[in-house]
Amino acid sequence: MSSAVASHAHPPTSTGLDHRKIAIWAFIGSECMLFASLISTYLIYKGRSVVGPFPHEACLPPICVTALKPILNIPVTSFSTFVLLMSSLAMVLALAAVENRGKPGYEGILGSSKFWLLTTAILGTTFLGCQAYEFTSFVHEGLTIRTNLFGSSFFTLTGFHGAHVTAGVLWLLTLLSIDIKRGLQPKDALLVDISALYWHFVDVVWIAIFTLVYLIK
Amino acid sequence: MATAAVSPSYAHAGESYQSGIWSWLTTVDHKRIGALYMYTALAWFGVGGIEALIMRLQLKGPNGHVVSAEVFNQLFTMHGTTMIFLVVMPLSAAFFNFLIPLQIGARDVAFPRLNAFSYWVYLFGSLFMNSSWLVGMAPNGGWFGYAPLTTLAYSQGLNIDFWMLGLQILGVSSLAAAFNFITTIINMRAPGMNLMRMPMFTWMAFVVQFLLVLAFPVITIALVFLQFDRFFGTNFYTMTAGADPLLWQHLFWVFGHPEVYILILPAFGLVSEILPTFSRKPIFGYPVMVYSGILIAFLGFGVWAHHMFAVGMGPIADSVFAVTTMLIAIPTGVKIFNWIFTMWGGNLRFTVAMKYAISLVALFTIGGISGVMHASPPADLQQTDTYFIVAHFHYVLVAGSMMGLSGGIYYYFPKITGRMLSEKIGNWQFWLTFIGVNLTFMPMHWSGLYGMPRRVYTYDAGQGWEIFNQMSTYGAFIQALAGLIGLYNIWHSRRKGEIAGNDPWGAPSLEWSIPSPPPEYNFETIPTVTSRYPLWDIKSPELTSSVPHSRHGDERNDVSLGGKRVGGFHDHMSAGTPEGGVNPSAHQASTKVSLKTAEQLGIPMPYPTIKPLFVALFMTTMFASLLLIHKDKLQLAVGGVIASALAMTFFLYAWLTSPLEPHHH
Numbered sequence: 001m002s003s004a005v006a007s008h009a010h011p012p013t014s015t016g017l018d019h020r021k022i023a024i025w026a027f028i029g030s031e032c033m034l035f036a037s038l039i040s041t042y043l044i045y046k047g048r049s050v051v052g053p054f055p056h057e058a059c060l061p062p063i064c065v066t067a068l069k070p071i072l073n074i075p076v077t078s079f080s081t082f083v084l085l086m087s088s089l090a091m092v093l094a095l096a097a098v099e100n101r102g103k104p105g106y107e108g109i110l111g112s113s114k115f116w117l118l119t120t121a122i123l124g125t126t127f128l129g130c131q132a133y134e135f136t137s138f139v140h141e142g143l144t145i146r147t148n149l150f151g152s153s154f155f156t157l158t159g160f161h162g163a164h165v166t167a168g169v170l171w172l173l174t175l176l177s178i179d180i181k182r183g184l185q186p187k188d189a190l191l192v193d194i195s196a197l198y199w200h201f202v203d204v205v206w207i208a209i210f211t212l213v214y215l216i217k
Numbered sequence: 218m219a220t221a222a223v224s225p226s227y228a229h230a231g232e233s234y235q236s237g238i239w240s241w242l243t244t245v246d247h248k249r250i251g252a253l254y255m256y257t258a259l260a261w262f263g264v265g266g267i268e269a270l271i272m273r274l275q276l277k278g279p280n281g282h283v284v285s286a287e288v289f290n291q292l293f294t295m296h297g298t299t300m301i302f303l304v305v306m307p308l309s310a311a312f313f314n315f316l317i318p319l320q321i322g323a324r325d326v327a328f329p330r331l332n333a334f335s336y337w338v339y340l341f342g343s344l345f346m347n348s349s350w351l352v353g354m355a356p357n358g359g360w361f362g363y364a365p366l367t368t369l370a371y372s373q374g375l376n377i378d379f380w381m382l383g384l385q386i387l388g389v390s391s392l393a394a395a396f397n398f399i400t401t402i403i404n405m406r407a408p409g410m411n412l413m414r415m416p417m418f419t420w421m422a423f424v425v426q427f428l429l430v431l432a433f434p435v436i437t438i439a440l441v442f443l444q445f446d447r448f449f450g451t452n453f454y455t456m457t458a459g460a461d462p463l464l465w466q467h468l469f470w471v472f473g474h475p476e477v478y479i480l481i482l483p484a485f486g487l488v489s490e491i492l493p494t495f496s497r498k499p500i501f502g503y504p505v506m507v508y509s510g511i512l513i514a515f516l517g518f519g520v521w522a523h524h525m526f527a528v529g530m531g532p533i534a535d536s537v538f539a540v541t542t543m544l545i546a547i548p549t550g551v552k553i554f555n556w557i558f559t560m561w562g563g564n565l566r567f568t569v570a571m572k573y574a575i576s577l578v579a580l581f582t583i584g585g586i587s588g589v590m591h592a593s594p595p596a597d598l599q600q601t602d603t604y605f606i607v608a609h610f611h612y613v614l615v616a617g618s619m620m621g622l623s624g625g626i627y628y629y630f631p632k633i634t635g636r637m638l639s640e641k642i643g644n645w646q647f648w649l650t651f652i653g654v655n656l657t658f659m660p661m662h663w664s665g666l667y668g669m670p671r672r673v674y675t676y677d678a679g680q681g682w683e684i685f686n687q688m689s690t691y692g693a694f695i696q697a698l699a700g701l702i703g704l705y706n707i708w709h710s711r712r713k714g715e716i717a718g719n720d721p722w723g724a725p726s727l728e729w730s731i732p733s734p735p736p737e738y739n740f741e742t743i744p745t746v747t748s749r750y751p752l753w754d755i756k757s758p759e760l761t762s763s764v765p766h767s768r769h770g771d772e773r774n775d776v777s778l779g780g781k782r783v784g785g786f787h788d789h790m791s792a793g794t795p796e797g798g799v800n801p802s803a804h805q806a807s808t809k810v811s812l813k814t815a816e817q818l819g820i821p822m823p824y825p826t827i828k829p830l831f832v833a834l835f836m837t838t839m840f841a842s843l844l845l846i847h848k849d850k851l852q853l854a855v856g857g858v859i860a861s862a863l864a865m866t867f868f869l870y871a872w873l874t875s876p877l878e879p880h881h882h
Contacts, residue, residue: 011407011408011743013404013405014403014404014405014406014410015403015404017404019327019328019400019404019405022327022399022400022403022404023327023328023396023397023399023400026395026396026399026400026426026430027396029430029431030392030395030396030430030431030433030434031434033430033431033432033434033435034434034435034437034438037434037435037437037438037439037468037471038438041438041442041453041464041468044461044464045459045460045461048459048460048461049458049459050457050458050459145445145449145450145451146449146450146451146452148452148458148459149452149453149458149459149460151451151452152445152451152452152453153453156441156442156445156451156453
């Protein structure tokens with residue numbers, strides 16, 4: 001008998017990677033198509049709304065009963081985009097803290113995965129807060145998901161993204177609770193790694209949304 | 218052949234492999250989940266078949282009065298939806314589940330509990346969608362559910378709600394399974410099983426998982442838009458708000474055309490297993506078969522608008538999609554020719570499985586050729602929405618997918634249950650199916666070219682359609698008879714079918730090296746693979762030695778399969794290792810091999826668990842609660858969604874925080 005097959009335990013994986021790492025990449029591939037469909041629909045419907053408010057243009061009578069200003073608030077969204085980008089940085093540091101637990105240079109704040117996980121979650125929640133503020137102010141200015149094509153496609157697209165951020169925050173808080181309970185060790189790095197892949201993906205999607213929806217007129 | 222009445226040739230693998238209903242509800246074993254998929258899909262095949270028979274009765278003669286127009290709409294919608302999402306896809310999933318781990322030399326899939334979850338979501342989703350019959354509001358918008366026809370303005374009942382929520386649930390099942398199988402195939406191949414040594418079925422399954430992963434999110438979003446339109450009053454499909462009437466069609470067919478290949482490629486894979494075995498030749502042009510499967514899938518994403526030639530997209534779009542569609546015929550034709558060349562000069566054995574496989578090759582070609590015909594926009598304008606199209610897609614789906622899957626059942630049933638299906642009864646089933654399929658669908662080409670539109674619930678006399686419709690109706694009943702015979706064959710085999718032994722067919726791939734049915738751990742020792750045809754290397758090396766390129770990176774020294782040296786001599790073989798020989802009647806009905814349990818062997822097996830079932834159940838009730846929005850019971854709906862979501866989250870956390878198996882590595 002060949003010595004290579006003597007073990008009855010689980011054989012090493014074909015790629016050497018953990019199953020979960022492969023699965024999360026497949027999942028992210030699927031999510032790409034999900035957001036591609038949402039973003040395409042938004043772009044196809046751009047400029048097709050028959051009533052205001054509009055994203056970048058004012059809506060003047062007679063199209064709208066009263067004059068409506070362009071609705072997108074670029075400064076607030078630029079701030080929330082910055083916050084989300086910074087959350088990815090915190091996520092990287094959280095993973096580094098777990099991977100390098102106990103190594104020189106990772107004492108103090110740099111080695112505190114709890115701090116960085118919490119920071120990531122807080123930044124994500126801040127982003128969600130900005131989105132809640134944005135949605136509320138849009139509704140006050142007369143744009144709901146039912147108002148026009150822009151409202152339908154905008155709220156659905158950004159709402160789906162917000163739901164993904166929410167799921168990510170819950171995931172981060174779950175990791176944080178594990179970290180508090182028993183402390184995440186280098187052998188647990190994969191748990192943080194796959195959540196980080198998801199988090200960065202959600203971040204990258206936002207960069208596409210911010211560019212295509214907010215910046216390009 | 219060996220006597221029928223002997224007990225199984227081995228004792229079953231101990232107490233850990235329990236029987237009883239609880240063991241099925243909690244199973245995480247890919248083989249049992251595969252069996253669940255198979256039997257559930259066959260049950261829905263009966264339901265979808267009955268729906269077809271009622272329609273055929275209605276259309277047998279002009280001005281039929283069997284059902285009303287409204288019921289007819291529900292019948293053709295649910296017939297299509299059932300056959301695609303509840304029969305062909307799950308039947309393919311049954312083979313994915315059962316075969317992928319066995320063919321790549323693994324002990325289970327990568328995520329056994331997620332696998333159970335996929336099955337239960339499929340079961341509950343299918344029950345939810347069909348529960349619409351009980352309230353008399355089955356979906357009635359066609360399996361394609363074109364918006365704006367399916368929006369609230371034109372479809373007020375719950376019919377469409379059942380359909381879109383049901384599809385959403387089923388999509389979760391398909392996606393979860395696809396992530397699982399992709400990971401399994403990439404990451405759990407036995408030593409030496411490099412990609413270009415994988416059996417063709419696993420290859421086609423691999424390709425299909427990518428189609429699922431990339432196509433299903435698109436229909437998910439199309440359905441989300443429809444849900445939002447119907448439930449929350451958004452405007453995605455509201456023309457007066459400026460919406461594009463083609464948005465749904467584009468999104469749907471970006472999903473819908475890859476879906477066609479999701480339906481056919483698993484059958485192609487099965488046929489690519491059956492033909493070499495019964496021709497006793499390696500598959501002709503293995504690498505090209507692999508590449509053409511990948512190319513079909515890749516091109517499959519670029520042809521969706523050929524379903525929409527009639528909407529007037531303009532000459533440039535029409536030409537582009539006509540050309541890409543015709544391009545797909547090339548890799549498909551390559552496959553057809555490679556199957557023919559596989560049989561060419563082979564030592565053919567016409568078993569029932571082989572007959573089904575050959576009829577796929579022959580009849581799929583007919584459907585493929587009519588497909589190329591309406592790849593041309595001018596021809597399509599004549600044929601679209603007529604019975605010619607119905608003839609086309611039934612030739613590819615019934616004479617293609619179902620023939621391949623039926624062949625797969627005859628081929629793999631012995632491996633799944635340990636007993637052979639009767640060849641005698643099977644021959645009756647095959648020939649009746651063959652006659653029935655052609656009698657049903659061939660005349661539809663004529664009724665279509667004579668102008669009979671699809672989806673009409675009745676027609677007037679004197680248009681030259683009577684004779685063709687009569688033939689189709691008789692053909693459908695012959696198919697139904699064939700189906701009943703097949704059912705009887707399964708029942709007969711379970712009771713007194715011949716004992717199969719490890720390798721009743723003299724097949725080349727790994728799944729035939731282990732007992733039938735396989736023990737829960739599949740392989741006592743993980744095999745080491747040195748070629749595409751590991752069993753033929755041992756049993757009949759002459760089959761592969763003369764074929765150029767049948768080996769890939771061959772290394773025959775110091776490698777083993779089932780604990781035995783490969784490339785050595787036959788006296789190395791003993792009971793429990795690959796055997797069976799060239800002669801199929803030589804299987805070992807007389808040798809009794811006691812299989813060891815996983816505990817005795819020290820193989821860690823996943824714990825059975827009920828949690829995936831509950832997660833699936835509460836996910837289904839979460840979607841089902843949304844029906845109440847439409848009935849103006851918003852508070853009840855929100856309550857139902859929140860309660861279901863909480864229950865689902867509870868079981869999900871319980872699942873994720875409980876260990877998979879006894880030992881951690």
